[in-house]
Structures are given as C-alpha cells and as structure tokens.
Amino acid sequence: MSFALALLAAQVGALNTPGAAPPLPHERDTTPLRPPRNRTKVAGAPAPRVVTETVCPQTGDFAADADASRALAARSTGVERAKANECLGTLLGMTGRWNEAGTAFAAARQDARTPSWRARLGAAAGEAALNGNDPATALTALDATVPDALDSIAMSGFVALLRARALVALKRDAEAEAPLAQARDAAPNDAEIWLLSATLSRRLNRLADAQSRIEKAVALKPADPAIGLEAGVIAVLAGRDEAARRSWQSVVATAPSSIEATTAKGYLAQLDPALASKPTPKPTEQPSR
The missing domain is CATH 1.25.40 (Serine Threonine Protein Phosphatase 5, Tetratricopeptide repeat)
Incomplete structure (x- = not known):
C-alpha cells in the first residue's frame, strides 16, 4: 500500500x-469561557472564546468562589440565579470541571431574560460539553441555542462552528458541512x-x-x-x-x-x-x- x-x-x-x-475538527482546542477580569487562568487551561459579561467573585480562590456562586444560585431566583449560575459555570470551567460547568450554564440559560444572554449561555453550555467529551449533550444544547443566536451574526457563526465540531465528534461528518459553511460566512x-x-x-x-x-x-x-x-x-x-x-x-x-x-x-x-x-x-x- x-x-x-x-x-x-x-x-x-x-x-x-x-x-x-x-x-480533526472535534479534536482541536474548543476553548473554554473567558475567566472574570483580573483573574489568573489555571495552568494548562485552553484559551478563552465565550466571554462572560457577569461580574463574578474574585477572591483568588477558585474553589471558594465556586462555592459562593453555588450558594447564591441556591437561594436566588430569576436574573440573580442566572448570574450566579453563569459565574459558577465559568469558575468550574476554569478548573476543568466541564460537565459540571455545562450543567451550570444550562441552568443559567433557563433564567436568562434576553435572547442574546440565552444565546451566550447556550453556547457556553455546548462548549463546556465539548471540552468534557460529551458531544451529544453539546449538540442538544447548541441546537436549542440556534433561535436565540439569530440576531447576532458573530454568535450565530460561533454556535454553528460548535455544532460542526459536535457533529464530527458524533461521526456525522456530512451533516457538519452546512454549519461549518455558516461559520465561514460569519467569520471569513x-x-x-x-x-x-x-x-x-x-x-x-x-x-x-x-x-x-x-x-x-x-x-x-x-x-x-x-x-x-x-x-x-x-x-x-x-x-x-x-x-x-x-x-x-x-x-x-x-x-x-x-x-x-x-x-x-x-x-x-x-x-x-x-x-x-x-x-x-x-x-x-x-x-x-
């Protein structure tokens, strides 16, 4: 041969x-969320892609900050719970606890009030699931995020890119062509x-x-x-x-x-x-x- x-x-x-x-596409660095400002990134963590706009705890102790966010989410409702869960997902992602991070982002999305916020959280949930080697969960989260991302070319393109990664990871290569084309159009x-x-x-x-x-x-x-x-x-x-x-x-x-x-x-x-x-x-x- x-x-x-x-x-x-x-x-x-x-x-x-x-x-x-x-x-291969799903094997390349899918990158986690951007950590809160002025925070030191964990050694070996991938570079950021999705940016959190919520102000999160910044004591310098990741575990303590995650615990504080988790406790706040447990006693809050609505927007405050969404913010707490977004911070929790960000902090968990920074320590490589991707599956838990994805769960936190998905929970935050349920309480988010605006389409743009839901889109960002849905993309974060999908990205975390990809980093956690769970493409099926990632694709479910990303498919649900598509309608919320329609108002932003950049976010729609990013969600499409993540969907393409998930599809390739699921060995559905041909289906990944369309979202990857959308990603190219959004970010040529x-x-x-x-x-x-x-x-x-x-x-x-x-x-x-x-x-x-x-x-x-x-x-x-x-x-x-x-x-x-x-x-x-x-x-x-x-x-x-x-x-x-x-x-x-x-x-x-x-x-x-x-x-x-x-x-x-x-x-x-x-x-x-x-x-x-x-x-x-x-x-x-x-x-x-």
Missing part, C-alpha cells in the same frame, strides 16, 4: 508510525475555521475543496503549524508528494517544539526515510498551498 493510501485509511485513527494523525477571516473546513473536506474525500480551503487558511495564517500539517496531508493524498514534503518540512522548521512538528517528522519518515537525515528548510519558508 502506498503512503498516500495508508494515510487515507488512517484518517479516523492513529497512523502506524511515529506521530499522531492530524487533528478566521484561519481556524478554514482549517477545519479543509480537514472536513479531506475526511469526505473532496480533495479539490480541501485544497482551496487550506490555501485560504495558509493565506490568513501562514506560519500556523496545524495548517502546515494539514496542507501536507491534503497534498500527499492528491499525489503531490513534493508539496507535502515542503509543507511538513516547514512545520518542523518554524515550530520545531510543537506536537505538529513531531507528527510532521513521522510523516516525512514515511514518505521518504532518507529525508530524516536531510536539513530542514529555513524558517522563512511557508507551508505549501
């Missing part, structure tokens, strides 16, 4: 070589969305679409190692081995300590074992389009 065929067969699993398979200059679009097209064996979308991602963020890695995968599956080499060598050169560089080295070793002893290109080289 050729390397390209082996790589194609390995798209839904690990390669039988050094390095992991390229990240977001390189990550174009990367995910290219990856999904590649998974669906639509290599022409994958190529055009990865080119857009490269144009928006040329030095991103995940984009360079995916560009090489798409190239080798299309029979463009030299372009794949350039992409993967560029990943190794520009981000040598990254996980993507480790994967790229494994792919290069498969494509041509002799490349392992060759020098990598200068860091100024960009991923192949």
Whole structure:
C-alpha cells in the first residue's frame, strides 16, 4: 500500500508510525469561557472564546468562589440565579470541571431574560460539553441555542462552528458541512475555521475543496503549524508528494517544539526515510498551498 493510501485509511485513527494523525475538527482546542477580569487562568487551561459579561467573585480562590456562586444560585431566583449560575459555570470551567460547568450554564440559560444572554449561555453550555467529551449533550444544547443566536451574526457563526465540531465528534461528518459553511460566512477571516473546513473536506474525500480551503487558511495564517500539517496531508493524498514534503518540512522548521512538528517528522519518515537525515528548510519558508 502506498503512503498516500495508508494515510487515507488512517484518517479516523492513529497512523502506524511515529506521530499522531492530524487533528480533526472535534479534536482541536474548543476553548473554554473567558475567566472574570483580573483573574489568573489555571495552568494548562485552553484559551478563552465565550466571554462572560457577569461580574463574578474574585477572591483568588477558585474553589471558594465556586462555592459562593453555588450558594447564591441556591437561594436566588430569576436574573440573580442566572448570574450566579453563569459565574459558577465559568469558575468550574476554569478548573476543568466541564460537565459540571455545562450543567451550570444550562441552568443559567433557563433564567436568562434576553435572547442574546440565552444565546451566550447556550453556547457556553455546548462548549463546556465539548471540552468534557460529551458531544451529544453539546449538540442538544447548541441546537436549542440556534433561535436565540439569530440576531447576532458573530454568535450565530460561533454556535454553528460548535455544532460542526459536535457533529464530527458524533461521526456525522456530512451533516457538519452546512454549519461549518455558516461559520465561514460569519467569520471569513478566521484561519481556524478554514482549517477545519479543509480537514472536513479531506475526511469526505473532496480533495479539490480541501485544497482551496487550506490555501485560504495558509493565506490568513501562514506560519500556523496545524495548517502546515494539514496542507501536507491534503497534498500527499492528491499525489503531490513534493508539496507535502515542503509543507511538513516547514512545520518542523518554524515550530520545531510543537506536537505538529513531531507528527510532521513521522510523516516525512514515511514518505521518504532518507529525508530524516536531510536539513530542514529555513524558517522563512511557508507551508505549501
């Protein structure tokens, strides 16, 4: 079996070589909520995406603040309970307790008064469930959020992006195309969305679409190692081995300590074992389009 065929067969699993398979849409960092202002983020927590607008406790003790928010939610009603549960979800997410965070956000959404607030909380609940590896719960929360997000192009696009992640995680790849297209329309200059679009097209064996979308991602963020890695995968599956080499060598050169560089080295070793002893290109080289 050729390397390209082996790589194609390995798209839904690990390669039988050094390095992991390229990240799939649901495997990439889905990111939690933005912590309250002036708060130190927990080491290792993903970067923020959904922003909380509620003022939360800020004593510096995450556990104590979460307990205070939980107690306030228990004795409050209506808007105050929604705010307390939103803070609780934010604090739980900052400590990696995603399932509990999602439950808190979902409870807050029930008491929220405005569509924009409900949309934000619904997106937060879905994002937390994705971070907690529960795509079914995430999709349920996000589907319910779609009507509330209609008044905001940005929020509608973000909810669509999360829905696409959940669908891919549930192995419903073809269904993820429509929400991912909506996400692209809402944020046409977001390189990550174009990367995910290219990856999904590649998974669906639509290599022409994958190529055009990865080119857009490269144009928006040329030095991103995940984009360079995916560009090489798409190239080798299309029979463009030299372009794949350039992409993967560029990943190794520009981000040598990254996980993507480790994967790229494994792919290069498969494509041509002799490349392992060759020098990598200068860091100024960009991923192949």
